[in-house]
Amino acid sequence: MPARTTSTHVTLADVFGYPSFRPHQAEIIDWVADGNDAFVLMPTGGGKSLCFQIPALHRPGTAIVVSPLISLMKDQVDALCANGVAAAVLNSSLSPEDSSAVLDRLRAGQLDLLYVSPERLVMDGFLQMLSRLEIALFAIDEAHCVSQWGHDFRPEYVQLGCLRERFPAIPIVALTATADEQTRIDVLRQLGLSGARMFVTGFDRPNIRYAAEYKTKPAAQLMEFLKQHDGESGIVYALSRKRVADVADKLRDAGVRAAAYHAGMGAVARARVQDAFMGDRLDVVVATVAFGMGIDKPDVRFVVHYDMPKSIEGYYQETGRAGRDGLPADALMLWSMQDVMTSKGFIDAVASDEQRRIETHKLNAMVDFAEALSCRRRALLGYFGEELAGDCGNCDVCSAPPETYDATIDAQKALSAVYRLSERFGLGYVVDVLRGSENQRILGNGHDSLSVYGIGGEYSKDEWSAVFRQLIHRGYLRVDVSEYSTLKLTPTAAAVLRGEEDVRLARPLAPRPKAEKVPKSTKRAKSLALETDEQADLFERLRELRREIAAEKAVPAYVVFADAALADMARRQPTDRDEFLQVSGVGKAKLEQYGEVFLQAIRGRPEIKVVGEDV
Numbered sequence: 001m002p003a004r005t006t007s008t009h010v011t012l013a014d015v016f017g018y019p020s021f022r023p024h025q026a027e028i029i030d031w032v033a034d035g036n037d038a039f040v041l042m043p044t045g046g047g048k049s050l051c052f053q054i055p056a057l058h059r060p061g062t063a064i065v066v067s068p069l070i071s072l073m074k075d076q077v078d079a080l081c082a083n084g085v086a087a088a089v090l091n092s093s094l095s096p097e098d099s100s101a102v103l104d105r106l107r108a109g110q111l112d113l114l115y116v117s118p119e120r121l122v123m124d125g126f127l128q129m130l131s132r133l134e135i136a137l138f139a140i141d142e143a144h145c146v147s148q149w150g151h152d153f154r155p156e157y158v159q160l161g162c163l164r165e166r167f168p169a170i171p172i173v174a175l176t177a178t179a180d181e182q183t184r185i186d187v188l189r190q191l192g193l194s195g196a197r198m199f200v201t202g203f204d205r206p207n208i209r210y211a212a213e214y215k216t217k218p219a220a221q222l223m224e225f226l227k228q229h230d231g232e233s234g235i236v237y238a239l240s241r242k243r244v245a246d247v248a249d250k251l252r253d254a255g256v257r258a259a260a261y262h263a264g265m266g267a268v269a270r271a272r273v274q275d276a277f278m279g280d281r282l283d284v285v286v287a288t289v290a291f292g293m294g295i296d297k298p299d300v301r302f303v304v305h306y307d308m309p310k311s312i313e314g315y316y317q318e319t320g321r322a323g324r325d326g327l328p329a330d331a332l333m334l335w336s337m338q339d340v341m342t343s344k345g346f347i348d349a350v351a352s353d354e355q356r357r358i359e360t361h362k363l364n365a366m367v368d369f370a371e372a373l374s375c376r377r378r379a380l381l382g383y384f385g386e387e388l389a390g391d392c393g394n395c396d397v398c399s400a401p402p403e404t405y406d407a408t409i410d411a412q413k414a415l416s417a418v419y420r421l422s423e424r425f426g427l428g429y430v431v432d433v434l435r436g437s438e439n440q441r442i443l444g445n446g447h448d449s450l451s452v453y454g455i456g457g458e459y460s461k462d463e464w465s466a467v468f469r470q471l472i473h474r475g476y477l478r479v480d481v482s483e484y485s486t487l488k489l490t491p492t493a494a495a496v497l498r499g500e501e502d503v504r505l506a507r508p509l510a511p512r513p514k515a516e517k518v519p520k521s522t523k524r525a526k527s528l529a530l531e532t533d534e535q536a537d538l539f540e541r542l543r544e545l546r547r548e549i550a551a552e553k554a555v556p557a558y559v560v561f562a563d564a565a566l567a568d569m570a571r572r573q574p575t576d577r578d579e580f581l582q583v584s585g586v587g588k589a590k591l592e593q594y595g596e597v598f599l600q601a602i603r604g605r606p607e608i609k610v611v612g613e614d615v
């Protein structure tokens, strides 16, 4: 397609309906539109897509976008078409007729953007055809897939290395949200992008609130959390298929619009769940980590980990699926010592020493994060080598810093018990001895005659296990997984036992200030910056209208309008077309398509539909 001659700012407003660029977008867009290579590392939700979509419109010819997942391509293309952009998909999901129709449009120069799968792109005939056409740029989305260092390696991506050589004059932009230093270097090398300018924006997702809770009654903890998110979109991750199914059942029994999603389900059943979620006909998906790879729903308001993830990378990526639209979102992780043990068990089964070492390191970092006694965001970003200037004020630790106390005596009791039990028992047993349990095994072993028997009656089991966890975490104790998870003293324990070292711990399970239950409309109103009840009600009505339209058109709800756009409508309450165009997220195409019906809903009149009369 011919290049636009207006400024990129005008395109941003006319086509995408946004008043201003996000940080770095303008710079990247100008650089690529000028014909240069770029490597873009931006967190999820940072707004990477515009970094190639706008240059695509400002350069003559068709932009070729490589994306690893068919469902993602389709959603992006739907969203572009809804904004009046000439975009299409070419991949194995198309019928031969549809494919050849797309190819006809491509050859006729009628497309601004073409999304293709990597295997399709590198077919020799296809590359030859492209070399005869005018190409605006190549965009390689999820570029970390090219690297074996990354966690999503895709062999098809490796062949993309040929693009730089075959199309020396066409700009290439590679984009990703997850690249550590090693992966980054590898991506550049594999793609031959040695001259590319790097745009690295950091990992922080300031709109996500991080929280972690020790599992005591996980189902009840989850329900309590969900009360705060009634009617919102969210994902609950669990580690096993069975757990996924159980949790989904429980939620449904409690009246939550929830469904399970895991690899054991058929493709059709999975697609149905995904479609319902995208169409806002389903609020909560309970899933194994596989879910989310293929979805790009900007208004996911929360992500819950029902089990502790195995690494910070995984945790970051999964929580990153919340709040892509930049509006407030919640990430809650439930975890337990049992989770840690389960992961340790998996790691111990790994054959290679090196691999075991790496995974142990990753797991330890995850536990550190779970146990964090200071700002959780700092801990998270610190893992990625990024430093935050101050505490974030938007995590559970910042809002309710844990109370610490002199735990020297508790630690001495705990370590002595391990010692007196000859380091031959697991956590549960040691706690029972401390609490003076009359359990048969203890009596049978004669452990009721030990000096430590019953010296810890002041704490509950949960409280003691919190003390033990912290002692393990601080390195005074270790768990021998190879020997039935028995507790062992480490050399540092001796100083505590001899009274030469004091120990400060977080008060075990100090009751967290309970989140006040806020009515749904106020809660949402607050997070969307809606000022009055009237605006909040209007937002709900617009959301309902969006749901109906999305269902009718069989597109994801956000393709019609994102939450942010609906919230802006509710705030501004436009009364005519000009005012409607001022709403963030409303470009010219959406004005034409939806202006009338949304303006009518905002005027709020046809509550009673009068048939045959123009209301």
Ligand code: ADP
Residues within 6 Å of the ligand: 018, 019, 020, 021, 022, 025, 042, 043, 044, 045, 046, 047, 048, 049, 050, 298, 324, 325, 326, 562
């Ligand atoms: P990423 O690919 O980096 O995860 P997206 O490109 O999908 O992020 O953008 C995330 C969300 O932010 C989308 O809903 C997108 O429409 C929105 N967005 C992107 N740029 C802007 C902007 N300049 N102003 C407002 N919203 C934007």
Ligand code: ZN
Residues within 6 Å of the ligand: 374, 375, 376, 377, 378, 391, 392, 393, 394, 395, 396, 397, 398
């Ligand atoms: Zn914080």
